[in-house]
Amino acid sequence: MSAIAMTLVLLSTLAFFSWSMFRRTRQVAIGKSDPRFEWTPEQIFDRSKKVLLVALGQEKMWKKKGYLAAGFAHIVIFGAFNVLLLNSILLWGRGYDYDWNFFFGLLSTEHLLGQLYSFAKEMAAAGAMTGALIFWYIRLSKKGRDSGDPKEVGDRPRMTLGLEPNVILGIIFTMMFADFLYVGGHVALQAQATGQEIHWAWYEPFGSALAMAFSGMGEGTLRALEHAGFWWHAAWVLLFLNILPYTKHFHILSVMPNVFAYDRQPNALPKVEDIEGKLERDESLGIKTIRDLTHTQILDLYTCTECGRCSDNCPAFITDKVLSPKHFTLALRDHLYASEYAMFGKSDDVGRPQDARRPDAPALAEEDAREEIHTFPKPPAGAYFLQAAADVELLPNVLHPDVIWSCTSCRACEEQCPVMISYVDKIVGMRREEVLVKGEFPHDLQRAFNGIERNKNPWNVSNLDRADWTKGLDVPLMSENPGAEVLYWVGCAASFDDRAKKVARSVVQLLQTAGVDFAILGTEETCTGDPARRGGNEFLFQTMAEGNVETLNGYDVQKKTVLTACPHCFNTLKNEYPDFGGHYDVVHHTDFLQGLLVAGKLRPTKPVKAKVAFHDSCYLGRYNQVYESPRQVLESIEGVELVEVEYWNKQQGLCCGAGGAQYFMEETGGTRVNKKRTLQLLKTGADTVASGCPFCMTMLSDGLKGEEREDVRQLDVAEILAEAVVLRAAKPMADAAE
Ligand code: SF4
Ligand code: SF4
Structure with a gap:
């Protein structure tokens, strides 16, 4: 040519x-280096496999x-x-x-x-x-x-x-x-x-x-x-x-490195080392400015394809909260690009937003700066601002604080994202900075933090009452039976919430009927710290984690099975306590009960006539891939007809609205998440809504009350199984309390 x-x-x-x-x-x-990223042969192999499947094999596109x-x-x-x-x-x-x-x-x-x-x-x-x-x-x-x-x-x-x-x-x-x-x-x-x-x-x-x-x-x-x-x-x-x-098409080039650098432990938040030292040295404890992102998190910003799948599936976005995960990423990306001159220009540019602004940047804090972002009803005071300068605090200058406090940490966005972009680590990183350094967070959370700090539970009830729910059940304590094969970790909800106590009693009756050798910690058990960690109070979480690990290791729990009926306790004990020296074999009660059924130790001989829709808890399903056991337990019962919510089931299950410490905060803006979820469940025509989480149970019960559908039963999987099994006799709870 x-x-x-x-x-x-x-x-x-x-x-x-x-x-x-x-x-x-x-x-x-x-960016900062990612402590979880290591050039070990095992990681390289695993990460390369991910690139083959997700980036080259387009797995999330067709699956x-x-x-x-x-x-x-x-x-x-x-x-x-x-x-x-x-x-x-x-x-x-x-x-x-x-x-x-x-x-x-x-x-x-x-x-x-x-x-x-x-x-x-x-x-x-x-x-x-x-x-x-x-x-x-x-x-x-x-x-x-x-x-x-x-x-x-x-x-x-x-x-x-x-x-x-x-x-x-x-x-x-x-x-x-x-x-x-x-x-x-x-x-x-x-x-x-x-x-x-x-x-x-x-x-x-x-x-x-x-x-x-x-x-x-x-x-x-x-x-x-x-x-x-x-x-x-x-x-x-x-x-x-x-x-x-x-352009957003930069993902064509960045997707392979981004997938290679993916977060291999999305169900465990990264640990903050040396909190007190960092506070003394005035160092960041989370994500304060754009410089606090890791290399991987910056690659995330380059890689967003703007497909919007994250927002389609986000419980906050679809109930009209100010949070849209897609726009969260775009706001950070635009801020990063706009800060380039401040980062690499003359040294005295850094930290001077007006001088550092790129010539075509819209006015600071201008709500309509990004037309696309504001095509939906405007969030209060503008949720996403475009502001230049590398050292500007992200909150409230780039993101409105309501954005991070609307997240339920459900990971629906991460599950959907075709290019493996993470959200919960960034959002909790920002919450850590707000809580531990600035002291600016929804005031309801303070009550839960105080409760955990003073009484070892977010309900702030005396921890001496922790085992009161066992009255009449003859439940051994670990201190009385240290050789027990199974430690039943009850959790704060089942210890202090009246409705959840009934689930704990059903679990215990099933264990006793199956002849399981188990014990509980009683007053030695304390909150795992999950709400504190998700709420950004990493210091409080670490205090709880260290205390619990000491107790558990004192009973040689590393050699036992830890059983829990709370997906939040389950996830924290299983995936987050290893960072604190606690390595346990943790099983959710639906998995454990399924095992007892398979082993023939429990026989559901009594038919239960019910059309049941099972609600997947985020911390059980998306966080730990337990989807089948609860369904198998329900299917083992004669008379139970299992129905599924259209689209929003299993990996796509919609959050109940309680995760990410939302249970302890007032939900503001839009419609309630539990209402949305309840309507999805009711659409199946079920007469019974089943769950495997005490927090989901409360949210869905409230949802059913709100819809005036108290004719629909809300039961834990264990309670439905208990109806089908001839149980070892126990006093009903009211009698036991007398
Ligand atoms: S974790 Fe859940 S609530 Fe938070 S941004 Fe993702 S989808 Fe939305
Ligand atoms: S799903 Fe992933 S790629 Fe798509 S808009 Fe959301 S963050 Fe970007």
Whole structure:
């Protein structure tokens, strides 16, 4: 074609791309190192496997329910880019040599290998054009999930037809068509030169069809068409590459490193080391400024595809709270980009927001700064501000505090995100800074913190009453039976909440009926610290964790099974106490009861006539993948008909609204999460709602009361099983209390 033109295009675009990548890389470098990331053979193997599955295998695109069209469109475009990469290199080579080909001409269409590649390339290009059309349709129809029901995904659109996606989709569509144009012009010219007739060829179905359409055109016109197709494809690939670092499509380049660096322990929050020392030295305890993010968390910001799946599935977003996880990420990303000059400009720029602002940045704290963000009803005082300067505090300058206090830590966003972006670690990191350093947090939480600190439970009831629920049940204490095989960790809810106490009694009766050798800690048990940790009070959590580990290790619990009926205790004991020297075999009661059923130690002989919808607790399901055991226990009971909530079940289960210490805070803004969840459960037509968590139980019971549906029973799985089993006799609770 033209060696000079091709050299100029290659040098200029690659030089600018290198500069852009240098800018993005140096911003990743300002982050802190991730203590969980290690270059060990085990981690490298595991992380590489994740890259193969999630980044290259597009696992979340085809596995997740509800996004069939978008998933298909993404997969075909992704596949096309991979197939067409070879074609782009081929075209760059032809800039220097008109007939150049790979592998000594083996990829020419005169050989079968070349014909097969040519066919794959044309099919891939056609697939990418179809994918682009599907994305346009999704954006024009403003659909969230495939169901498209705005009531299901919240009334707030989280996807708009902005300029950037239009330009990118336009480039993809026309670039693919340009390749057909180039082939068509090229084939027609060659036929003209050799005097041969043009035939449709299976290996160039679109290109040869165009060549047939072009037959009869003059040489000049054909050469113009060939050149137009060639340069549009060969040069636009390079221009496209240069656009990537400045758009959401940067994920094309950042997704592999981001997935490689993924958080391998999303169910355990990272431990803050040396809290007191950090406080003395005035060091950050969480995330205060953008510099407090880890390298991985900064990569997250680069990698967001803006698909909105996180927000579609977020209980806060779909009940109209100010939190939208997608916009949380975008606000941080925009702030990071806007802070670049402050970070790397003249040293006296740092920390001076006005001086550091990029020329085109909107006014500080301007609510309509990002049109897309504010297409939904405006949050109070603006939830997302765009403010430059690397050392500005993120709260309240970049994010409204209500954003982080609306999160239930349910991990629905993380479950959905196709590029493995994390949220809970960032949100709790910000809460830590608010609670431990600034002392600014919802005042209801203070009551729970005080309760845990003074009485070892967030209800602030005397810990001396902790084992009162056992009256009449003959439950041994660990101090009386230190050799017990199973430690039943009761948890604060089942110890102090009247409704949850009944669940604990059912669990104990089932254990006794099955002949399990167990004991409880009684007054030696204290709160695991979960609400304190999720609420940002890491100091209080660590105090509780250290105390509990000392007690448990004192009874050699490492050699026993720890059984608990609370998913929050379950997750903390199992996944977070190892950081404090507590390594235990922890089992949730639904798993344990299922084991007793399989072993024939429990026999559900009495039919229970009920249509049951099981509610998946986030800390049991998404955090620990326990989905089947509760269902299997219910299915083992004659008369029970198990029904599922449409879409919102198992991995997609909607939070009840209690997680992330929300149980101890007043829910503000929008509709209540438990109402939304209750309505989903009621839609199944169930007459019984089953759960395996005392916090979910309270939220759903309140939801049923709110809907005046007290005719629907709300029971724990253990209670339903207890109805079906002939239990060892025990005094009813009221009699026992007398
Ligand atoms: S963890 Fe749950 S509540 Fe928090 S942002 Fe993610 S989806 Fe929303
Ligand atoms: S965080 Fe993940 S799920 Fe949410 S918009 Fe970005 S890429 Fe999509």
